[in-house]
Amino acid sequence: MARLVRAALTRTGRLIGIALAVTLAVSLVSGTFILTDTIASAFQAATASSTSTSDIVVRATAGFTAQANSLPEREPLPESLLATVAAVPGIQAMWATVQGYAAMTDKSGKVIAPDGLPTVGTSWAPGDILDVGRAPHRGEVAIDLTTARRYHLHVGDNIRILFQGGAQNFTIAGVLRRTVDIVAATKAIFDPNTATQWLGQKGEVDAIAVRAQPSATPATLRARINAILPSRFEAVTARQVADEAAQSWTKSLGFLTPGLLLLAGVALIVGALLIGNTFSILVGQRTRELGLLRALGASPGQLRRLVLAEATAVGISASLAGVAIGLGAAHGMLALVRGVGLSIPTSSVVFRIHSAVAGVVCGVAATTVAAFLPARRATLVSPVAALNGSATRSERARAARIGPGAVTTLAGATMLAAGSTHALPTLVATGVGVAGVLIGLALLLPVLAGPVAYAIGAPLVRLFGQPAALARQNAMRNPRRTAATAAALMIGIGLVGVIAIVTASMKASATAAVRQTLRADLVVMTSGTPGSSGGLPPSVADRLRHTPEVGLVSEIRAGQWGLGGATETLLAIDPATVTDMHEVDAASMAAVHQLDDTGVLVRDTVAEHHRWKIGDLVPMTFARTGTRRLPIRGLFSTMAVRTDYVISLKAFAVNYAQPLILAVDVKLAKGVTPGLAEANVRRAMSDLPVAKVMDRSQLLASQQAQIDKYLSPVAALLGLAVLIGLLGIANALALSIHERTRELGLLRAVGMARTQLRAMIRCEAVIIAGFGSLAGLGLALGFGWASVSAVHDLGVTELVVPVGQLAMLVAAATAAGLLAAIVPARRAANLQVLDAIRDSH
Amino acid sequence: MTMLMTAPELVESWARMTAKATTPAARTVNAVKIHGRGNTSVRALDGVSVELEQNRFTAIMGPSGSGKSTLMHCLAGLDTLSSGQVYVGDKELGTLSERALTKLRRDRLGFIFQAYNLLPTLTAAENITLPLALAGRSADPLWLELVIDVVGLGDRLSHRPSELSGGEQLRVAAARALVSRPEIIFADEPTGSLDSRAGGSLLNFLRRAVDDFGQTIVMVTHDPVAASFADRIVFLADGRIVDEMFEPSVGRAVEHMKYLGG
């Protein structure tokens, strides 16, 4: 047995293709685990380092639990609370903290915003330790070590710092020793007065930090402080604050691991297809050999173990290589994740043993499972096969597949449709639908292989004559193999195509929304990272109102609130002006007119879900004012910005302390020259770095860029599946060339030139790649339609098939068949005619 | 043998005589072929000089391992000599490039192998015209019809090789060899895998190709019955020509083979 396996392994040349496929897929699996560990450890390190300065933090209670992936908005504390807390015994030191947006500029005046992470400014804390220099006084700043090093900033340098409300020059007084911070890319530290001026509100602080005397444990001190705090405030340990932050960040990246594993799963499935195909070809080729073994007394079980052992050996070695490559893959994925703008603290890559185990287990399992069917076929080889002349049987596709195949595909498509229109529970219907379509296609693909190969081959035959005709015959002679070979590529192209369709649809929907409904001439939005840096300062709206060329200004604010334990968001609008800026349908328009300063508007579908009607009270919990019951004044279906709940700006001002603005829509005054007016508006905003003034085309461009930023990395990762698919074609061709050695020799003997032979192999590769690509295109169209319909309610209203892009994709993948043919064609052309036809062969 | 000849016999003998006077279809001069290297090397051809006349059916006989196939491969440009020369017409094959050799095989030579003559994906008709298709030419329809008629395949033309018997497959191969009107047809043990009836009909067809169409045929065989269809037998042993025989009969061929230890 061992000897047989070893003998089989000498055929490694034929297995390199599948080994590569397994290696690629496993590198994704291991890479994902390594990436996840790395991110977790980066946050842990950051958390550990940020807990050192205080023991207790006093803060406002959160009005409701935060959304899974963000920290709750908290009200600021009145400065007077400092005196209240100071009265508690056991405090060694205490200080107020104020925190907000502060962006440094480098020596050339450019804003420093590395990695898309927030840039933070805070008040000086007595616990802060300096590397050089001293604590900042008025007009001075202390900056973090990383930024100082990276941008060559030194004590004594003068730098300009941009805040939400303006900008000021500071002299660098000191550089912090701490380099890592959990959420900040850069950190600027000011004296308390400057901090309050630029980062907070007069008479308010964001939190109070307390350090305990050695005699008091943090826990007892916390209890003492809590005992005297008014009910809207709480004291928690610094440890808890850090843990909450780390938890929230880990949660916000929670989609990452399943997402990447899903992609790795796709790669594994595609790889498994390839492996199954390879082993069934190998078993087919070795029918005589296997028959001989049976004749000599090998049991069917032994033959099965022979094939499985071969697969397992390949699986193990390829998986180990995959784990090694996974280390590199993790680096790449980390860069990709950062490129999307997810903030992850810097840290070295963490490799734990489970990353290797997961990779090897997945790789070996995929290989073995994929080889199982071929192994079963090996056991069916009868001893007589050894005596049988023909070693290769061509397997014709049975027409009997058409019926079940078509029915299953249609049933799957119907389920998909039902899921995407919410006629049935989406998740179940989509899952069943996808499975149905895939199984149906698996049945249909061999039936389609012949006719489609014939059609794709037609132009090739016209171009290249007899070699192309022979290539087409080869692709058609074994439709099951052609289908199995093309299937891997089909899945890859299908998924990339779905992303292309979804991307195009999202862009078109965004464009349509702007083109059809935006009436504003300019939109002012924040350019900072959403979240900690908030939005635009309230002064923006007033400034715009005072700009002479501006005719009408309408601001939109956004906030979170609690509904029965869950977090919701709302928009605050000016009912008088919002419909001048955004077109809404008549019913929604009527609802906006009904909005007063005590009520709320609700999206019609949401109201339906909650069985609310106009006049019902919605219990809304606000951080500042607690739970209030707002009557529903109207229902809408379209609104300026996608939202489910709308209140008036006045109601917002009552219930929210944070006066930040999400966006300001601007209509220019009548009769002004647009270009000039726009320039003046920009000038009015020039000292507000967070304010980004965009006209309609800029708004469009920024939305499109945003969509690309998120979806193109996904397409890039799925491109790997396409690569594996092409690898599969190369592999299958190499195998079939091996099995057709005599045929190729005969062709050469009767006068086929080497160039013709190469052309034949290339044509065959192109035909298979074309078949896979076309089938993938069909898949992409179906699944793309289903995906877009499924997110229709999220604002993707247009279904756009990017014809040019998909055609390019199909053409490129088809042409890439030429790449897949390089090695097989060379091998075929180098065959010695005599070796091929010698009868001893 | 009677002294009187029938008219066709006269024509034929005249044709043979004139053929002798022209250049042979193919010839070797002191051909040596050594397979392998070092102490495992085999001298498969050991100084073979032979001329193969046009419009003649020549059989190459000899015991197994005597170098018959090697000689045929070298004559057909499928293999190269270690020393000496091979000529097809007046072209010396040793001077030709791989590309020129391919073209020579395609345009001027025909082949019938012992086994594996046909592409499984092509029908009988497509197999027959394959060399022409590769050259981008189309078959002369009258000639094609004649050849198919002579081979007796009329009703099997649209069948694929897997649907044909061994004898039919070989007849398709023979038709393919004939259809491009090559200067020489090489056949390596064409009847080796056939029963005597199927073998007989193939040999009759080859004979007719020479007699009726003026084809030149070189056939390798170790079967005296097959060889007796030829005009001339060249006997090989240990890579050397040891004898030849004109107008052979089965009995004489058998005796000769016994003598050679075949």
Ligand SMILES: Nc1ncnc2c1ncn2[C@@H]1O[C@H](COP(=O)(O)OP(=O)(O)O)[C@@H](O)[C@H]1O
């Ligand atoms: N490719 C080869 N490598 C080594 N020896 C070979 C090769 N081809 C043929 N031979 C040897 O050359 C001799 C002649 O072979 P061949 O021409 O096939 O003989 P025949 O056709 O008369 O049986 C034999 O001894 C054979 O073993």
Ligand SMILES: [Mg+2]
């Ligand atoms: Mg031989």
